[in-house]
Amino acid sequence: MPVYEYHCDKCNNKFERKCTVEEHGEKRPRCPKCDSLKVTQQFSSFFAKTASKS
Ligand SMILES: [Zn+2]
Numbered sequence: 001m002p003v004y005e006y007h008c009d010k011c012n013n014k015f016e017r018k019c020t021v022e023e024h025g026e027k028r029p030r031c032p033k034c035d036s037l038k039v040t041q042q043f044s045s046f047f048a049k050t051a052s053k054s
Pocket of ligand 1: 008031036
């Protein structure tokens with residue numbers, strides 16, 4: 001199961017989520033700290049923001 005890293009734009013919290021690829025495509029993660037949906041996915045291999053497809 002892949003681990004996805006996210007960064008919250010609102011409170012700058014970083015968190016990880018383990019979920020299947022299917023779940024990842026369907027669900028939007030929430031920041032566990034401030035409950036915001038404004039989170040940006042981080043990629044461990046490359047940190048440049050290339051994935052802008054929503
Ligand atoms: Zn947050």
